[in-house]
Each structure stands twice: as structure tokens, then as C-alpha cells.
Amino acid sequence: MATGRTHRPATRSRGIPEATVARLPLYLRALTALSERSVPTVSSEELAAAAGVNSAKLRKDFSYLGSYGTRGVGYDVEYLVYQISRELGLTQDWPVVIVGIGNLGAALANYGGFASRGFRVAALIDADPAMAGKPVAGIPVQHTDDLEQIIEDNGVSIGVIATPAGAAQQVCDRLVAAGVTSILNFAPTVLSVPDGVDVRKVDLSIELQILAFHEQRKAGEEATPDGAGPAAVTRRESTDQGPDGDVPAVMPA
Amino acid sequence: MATGRTHRPATRSRGIPEATVARLPLYLRALTALSERSVPTVSSEELAAAAGVNSAKLRKDFSYLGSYGTRGVGYDVEYLVYQISRELGLTQDWPVVIVGIGNLGAALANYGGFASRGFRVAALIDADPAMAGKPVAGIPVQHTDDLEQIIEDNGVSIGVIATPAGAAQQVCDRLVAAGVTSILNFAPTVLSVPDGVDVRKVDLSIELQILAFHEQRKAGEEATPDGAGPAAVTRRESTDQGPDGDVPAVMPA
DNA sequence: CCATCTTTGTGCACGCGTTCACAAAGACAT
DNA sequence: ATGTCTTTGTGAACGCGTGCACAAAGATGG
Numbered sequence: 001m002a003t004g005r006t007h008r009p010a011t012r013s014r015g016i017p018e019a020t021v022a023r024l025p026l027y028l029r030a031l032t033a034l035s036e037r038s039v040p041t042v043s044s045e046e047l048a049a050a051a052g053v054n055s056a057k058l059r060k061d062f063s064y065l066g067s068y069g070t071r072g073v074g075y076d077v078e079y080l081v082y083q084i085s086r087e088l089g090l091t092q093d094w095p096v097v098i099v100g101i102g103n104l105g106a107a108l109a110n111y112g113g114f115a116s117r118g119f120r121v122a123a124l125i126d127a128d129p130a131m132a133g134k135p136v137a138g139i140p141v142q143h144t145d146d147l148e149q150i151i152e153d154n155g156v157s158i159g160v161i162a163t164p165a166g167a168a169q170q171v172c173d174r175l176v177a178a179g180v181t182s183i184l185n186f187a188p189t190v191l192s193v194p195d196g197v198d199v200r201k202v203d204l205s206i207e208l209q210i211l212a213f214h215e216q217r218k219a220g221e222e223a224t225p226d227g228a229g230p231a232a233v234t235r236r237e238s239t240d241q242g243p244d245g246d247v248p249a250v251m252p253a
Numbered sequence: 254m255a256t257g258r259t260h261r262p263a264t265r266s267r268g269i270p271e272a273t274v275a276r277l278p279l280y281l282r283a284l285t286a287l288s289e290r291s292v293p294t295v296s297s298e299e300l301a302a303a304a305g306v307n308s309a310k311l312r313k314d315f316s317y318l319g320s321y322g323t324r325g326v327g328y329d330v331e332y333l334v335y336q337i338s339r340e341l342g343l344t345q346d347w348p349v350v351i352v353g354i355g356n357l358g359a360a361l362a363n364y365g366g367f368a369s370r371g372f373r374v375a376a377l378i379d380a381d382p383a384m385a386g387k388p389v390a391g392i393p394v395q396h397t398d399d400l401e402q403i404i405e406d407n408g409v410s411i412g413v414i415a416t417p418a419g420a421a422q423q424v425c426d427r428l429v430a431a432g433v434t435s436i437l438n439f440a441p442t443v444l445s446v447p448d449g450v451d452v453r454k455v456d457l458s459i460e461l462q463i464l465a466f467h468e469q470r471k472a473g474e475e476a477t478p479d480g481a482g483p484a485a486v487t488r489r490e491s492t493d494q495g496p497d498g499d500v501p502a503v504m505p506a
Numbered sequence: 507c508c509a510t511c512t513t514t515g516t517g518c519a520c521g522c523g524t525t526c527a528c529a530a531a532g533a534c535a536t
Numbered sequence: 537a538t539g540t541c542t543t544t545g546t547g548a549a550c551g552c553g554t555g556c557a558c559a560a561a562g563a564t565g566g
Contacts, residue, residue, distance in 0.1 A: 019523060021466050025459040029441065043543065052443035056525055056546095063545055071531045071544045088462050089469030096461070107360040113441060113458035118465070157468055158461065181471060182464040184457075188282065188366060190305035198467045200460050204437075205366035206278040207453050208349070208411065209341050211435040212371070213274050214451045215410055216342030218434060272553060296513065309516095309555055316515055324514040324561045 016087075020061045026051045027058070028084045034077050043074035095122035095154045097180075099171050100163030101131060101141050104186055108162060109137040122154040127167065144171075151178035158182045165189045269340075273314045277337050279304045280311070284334045296327035348375035348407045350433075352424050353416030354384060354394050357439055361415060362390035375407040380420065397424075404431035411435045418442045 030050040034042055044062075048055035062068060062075070068083055069075045085091055096114065098105050101124050108114075109124055124136055127144045134141050142150060150156070159180040161168050168187035175183065182198045185191055188206075191199050283303040287295055297315075301308035315321060315328070321336055322328045338344055349367065351358050354377050361367075362377055377389055380397045387394050395403060403409070412433040414421050421440035428436065435451045438444055441459075444452050 017523070022459075022463055024466070025456075025462040026443075028462075030443075044545095045543085050443070052445075054525070056527090057523090059543095059545060060524085067545070069544050070533080072533045072542045074543070087466070089465040090462065092469070094461075094465055094468070103360040103363040107356040108457065110356040111457060114461065117458055117462065119458075119461050157472075158464055182468045184460050184464060190279075190283075190303070192305075196471070198464060200464060202455060202457070202460060203278075204361065204364060204455070205370055205372075206275075207437055207455060208347075208367065208372050209278040209281075209343065209370065210275055211411055211437060211451060211453060212342040212347055213277070213340070215347070215435045216345070218449070219410075270553075297515095298513085307555065309557090310553090312513090312515060313554085320515075322514055323563080325512045325563045327513070 016064045020064055021088075023051070023053065023057075023061055024084050024088055026053070027061070028081065028088070028090075031077055031081045031084070035081055039077055041070075041074045041076055044069070047075065090118040092118065094119050094158055095156045096120065096158045096160060097123045097125060097147075097150060097154070097156050097175075098160045098162060099125045099144075099147070099175070100161060100167070100187075101126040101136055102162065102164075105160075105162035106136050108160060108186075109139065119158075122156055123150045125150065127163075147171075147174055148178040151175065151180060156180060158184070160184045160186070161191075162186045269317045273317055274341075276304070276306065276310075276314055277341055279306070280314070281334065281337045281341070281343075284330055284337070287330050288334055292330055294323075294327045294329055297322070300328065343371040345371065347372050347411055348409045349373065349411045349413060350376045350378055350400075350403060350407070350409050350428075351413045351415060352378045352397070352400070352428070353414060353420070353440075354379040354389055355415065355417075358413075358415035359389050361413060361439075362392065372411075375409055376403045378403065380416075400424075400427055401431040404428065404433060409433060411437070413437045413439070414444075415439045 027047065030047055031042070033050070034047075044055045044059045048058040051058065059069075062080075065083060065087055068080055082091075096119050098108055098121060101109065105124070105126070109121055114121060121137070121139060124139050124141045125144055125147055126132075126141050129143060131141045132143045151159075157180055159175040159182070161171055161175075161183060163171055165187045168185065168189045169191060172183060172185070172191045172193065176193055176197055181196060183191065183193070183200070185199055185201045186203075188203055191201075193199055280300065283300055284295070286303070287300075297308045297312045301311040304311065312322075315333075318336060318340055321333055335344075349372050351361055351374060354362065358377070358379070362374055367374060374390070374392060377392050377394045378397055378400055379385070379394050382396060384394045385396045404412075410433055412428040412435070414424055414428075414436060416424055418440045421438065421442045422444060425436060425438070425444045425446065429446055429450055434449060436444065436446070436453070438452055438454045439456075441456055444454075446452055
């Protein structure tokens with residue numbers, strides 16, 4: 001998982017558990033694919049397989065939304081697509097601003113997955129004056145000075161931060177002051193926001209580090225006299241200096 | 254949270270809970286910043302604030318690694334940086350391949366956060382013959398045909414998939430067959446992998462949808478006769494057609 | 507050497523999330 | 537109308553993660 005909710009300590013939003021909300025987009029995607037293939041109904045078992053989850057979990061998730069299934073038959077695909085879309089708020093238009101148009105910001109601006117689900121890139125904002133006016137993904141980049149005005153003019157409530165870490169908190173503060181109440185943060189920093197503002201974090205480096213942890217564990221399984229992991233892959237040389245190497249830090253960070 | 258572990262159902266890897274592992278990179282980042290400012294020691298309270306977590310949680314997390322603190326004083330910054338780095342496997346070199354060099358793939362290749370933490374971009378791979386040989390982030394793009402050879406030559410065990418959704422599973426299968434055992438997936442698809450392979454997913458569109466859900470909830474709080482949410486922002490027109498609108502699906506998906 | 511003060515490490519309780527297993531509900535055939 | 541068969545919806549048990557609150561440990565000063 002590349003994210004971690006920051007604020008809002010798992011408070012059930014309206015009877016719908018946070019964990020369920022996080023899976024709804026997954027179901028929606030699977031259902032949309034079925035819809036395009038004109039499949040009329042689907043069972044919890046089939047849909048669960050397509051979404052990569054347990055079928056009991058899926059049924060319980062849907063039970064929070066209401067009783068939308070038909071026993072003995074399954075769920076009506078089109079109807080469920082609509083219900084989930086409505087629950088997620090995707091039946092309305094969400095203008096979004098992206099702040100920080102570097103490599104990542106530009107990639108996000110070009111990302112098709114946004115526009116296709118009710119999210120409209122209302123503006124691109126960057127602090128570099130040289131960027132101003134230059135079009136990225138067909139949208140002219142605007143300068144940070146006009147941030148507040150842009151937010152207000154477009155009624156933006158969702159902001160995406162793709163700036164360097166050093167600028168993120170400052171940008172965040174300005175977004176919040178201008179009325180933004182939801183932030184998707186790609187900068188590798190902990191943002192502090194007032195109550196009522198939601199922050200979700202996407203950190204590429206953290207994801208890789210978690211993978212590295214598990215990878216190291218797999219590689220080290222050859223040594224454990226334990227259950228003897230099946231066919232331990234010995235691909236990399238062991239840099240270990242014993243289980244308690246006391247060498248002082250050398251990591252560049 | 255932009256991620257969700259797919260495989261490996263929360264199995265404690267070696268006494269260290271999955272949730273703790275996911276926070277270690279966060280602590281490491283905060284500690285690195287302290288180290289650069291030459292701060293010798295730090296208390297659990299201070300470090301927790303910097304990492305944005307509860308101090309009791311932080312102490313419990315560290316207790317899984319061992320007793321690295323000194324009561325009455327706190328934790329030695331340099332020592333802790335080393336211990337966490339070692340635990341995460343960052344004291345060794347991790348060659349990584351990125352498959353799919355579009356907007357996102359190119360942005361990832363340029364992303365500095367990788368190289369700075371022991372992750373080395375060993376190769377960039379794309380299916381478009383026109384891309385072959387063209388340098389991105391100083392690294393020449395290679396063709397998909399050579400995928401297996403590249404994995405083997407570089408001893409790669411971590412792969413990043415940034416292809417379109419349609420190609421992801423196929424690329425995944427080839428990566429796994431070639432020996433990759435950890436995958437970071439940016440494509441909006443559920444990947445199926447054999448046991449022993451870890452997949453982490455980063456899905457930008459899902460993150461936005463989760464934010465939209467909470468945003469909608471905030472906006473709709475004006476109507477609830479309940480506790481009367483403080484100063485409900487009435488920024489967007491209510492598209493609601495009653496709490497149980499029975500309109501058939503219209504979403505484009 | 508003793509007293510005091512700070513901070514760690516953890517026992518414990520609580521709540522959320524997951525999963526099993528089954529009763530209720532409806533479709534469908536006869 | 538009745539019986540069978542499929543699939544939903546959910547009660548209940550279990551396990552993980554979180555946070556409180558405190559005892560143990562060590563530093564520091566007299």
C-alpha cells in the first residue's frame with residue numbers, strides 16, 4: 001500500500017468503514033470492465049475474484065451500502081456501478097489543481113485516469129516563472145502567486161502537491177487557507193493540517209523500502225535453520241556482518 | 254494511503270508486524286534529517302512528532318527491533334539510522350528495472366528518491382521500438398525483447414511496472430518468470446502472482462476517489478439535522494436526488 | 507552513595523477489520 | 537403451489553493494531 005491516511009483516525013464516515021471505502025474504487029473498476037462487456041449480473045464470488053479480494057468481505061462491504069443484490073442471482077452490474085459511483089461522489093465534477101509541475105507533476109497532468117472518473121484538472125501551478133504560460137498536457141501552467149485566486153475561481157476543494165519536499169508544507173498551508181479541504185501529497189514530507197482537512201500520502205520511496213524489507217527477508221531465509229524455506233533464492237551476496245552488526249551508520253540517506 | 258499490500262496476508266515477517274515495517278521508512282526519513290543537523294540524540298516524543306505518529310506507537314515499533322534507547326536520554330540518532338537501514342535492507346544495493354517508459358515511467362526514472370536510498374535504476378524497458386536507445390534520465394531505454402536477459406545480467410529482484418493496464422499482467426508474468434520477486438505496480442490492474450512474490454500497488458485514481466468520498470461527506474453535512482457540522486462549506490451544488498436516487502448508471506467509468 | 511527526575515519499554519484493554527459458516531430469501535422448474 | 541437450488545446478507549469469533557498508563561532503568565546532581 002503506497003498510502004496511509006494521515007488525519008481522521010479511522011472514524012467511520014457514515015457507518016461505512018474506512019477500509020471499505022478504500023476498496024470501493026477497486027470494485028468500481030472491476031464492475032466497469034464488466035459493464036463494457038455488457039455483462040448484466042455478477043455474483044459476489046466472480047466479482048471478488050476480479051477485484052482480488054475475499055467474497056465474504058465483498059458482500060459485507062456492499063451490505064454497508066444497502067441491499068443491492070438478489071439472492072440466488074447476484075448483483076446487477078449497471079445498478080451497482082451507479083450506486084458505488086454515487087457513494088464515492090463520482091457523479092459530480094471535481095475540479096483539481098496540481099501544484100509543482102516537475103517530472104511527476106507533468107506525468108500526473110497527463111494521466112488519463114483522472115479525467116475519466118469525474119476529476120478535472122482545473123489548473124497547473126508552479127513556482128518557476130519560466131514555466132508560466134507554457135502548456136503541459138494542453139493546460140497552461142500558472143504561477144504560484146495566483147494560487148488563491150485560481151482556487152476560488154474554480155471552486156477547487158481537492159489539491160495535489162507534487163513539489164519538492166521543502167516547499168510542500170508552505171504550499172499546503174496556502175491551499176488550505178484558500179479553501180482546499182482534501183490533499184493528495186506526493187512530496188516526501190509529513191504535512192500538518194487543521195482538523196477537517198484530509199491528507200493522503202503517496203510515497204514512492206517508502207513503497208520500495210517496504211519491498212526491500214521483504215526481499216531481504218526472503219534472501220536471508222537460506223540461513224535460518226527453521227522450517228527451511230523452500231528453494232531459497234541466493235541471488236545476492238550476503239552483506240550481513242552477523243545478526244547484530246554494530247557498525248556505525250554509513251547510509252547516505 | 255496509496256497502497257495496499259496484495260499478497261502476504263499480514264504475516265509477521267520475523268516478529269516485526271507489517272504495520273511497523275510500513276512506518277520504519279518514515280522514522281528513517283525523520284532521523285536522517287536530524288542526522289544532517291548533527292543532532293546526537295532524540296526522545297521518542299520528539300521523533301514521533303517529526304514522523305507524525307503517536308509516541309507510544311513509535312516506542313513499541315522500536316521495541317520490535319530491540320532495545321536501542323537509553324532511558325532518561327532517548328535514542329542515539331546515528332545508531333538508530335543504521336539499525337533501521339539494516340533492518341529495511343538498505344545497506345545493500347538493490348538494482349531495479351522500470352518497465353513502461355511513458356510519462357509516469359520517465360518521471361520515476363528521474364525521481365531522486367530512489368537512488369538516494371540504495372535503489373539503483375539498472376535498466377529502463379519499453380515495448381515501443383522507437384524508444385529503444387533513447388536516453389531517459391541518462392539511461393538508454395531497452396526493448397522488451399531483452400527483458401529476461403536484463404533481469405539476469407543485473408541480478409534484479411525488484412521490478413516497477415508503469416505500463417498501460419492492458420500490458421501489466423503480461424509484463425508481470427515475464428518479470429516473475431525471469432526471477433523478480435518484488436513488484437511495485439502503478440498500472441490500474443489487479444496483478445496475480447505466485448506465492449512468494451510480493452506486490453505493492455500505487456493507484457493515483459483510487460486515492461483521488463477516496464478523497465472525493467470524504468469531500469462529498471463534508472459537503473453533505475449541511476443537510477444532516479444531526480450534530481450540525483461546524484460551518485459546512487456549501488461550495489458545490491447538490492446533485493443528490495434524495496438519499497436513494499434510483500437513476501440507472503450514467504458514469505463513463 | 508543516595509535521591510530525584512526523565513524517558514524508555516511494555517502489560518493491558520479496547521476497537522476495527524477479517525473470515526467462517528449458516529440461515530433467510532428469492533429464482534426457477536415442475 | 538410447492539420444492540429445490542443458488543446466492544446473498546450477517547451473527548459471531550478471532551486476531552491485529554493502537555493507545556493508555558505505569559513500572560523499571562538509567563542519568564544527573566548533591
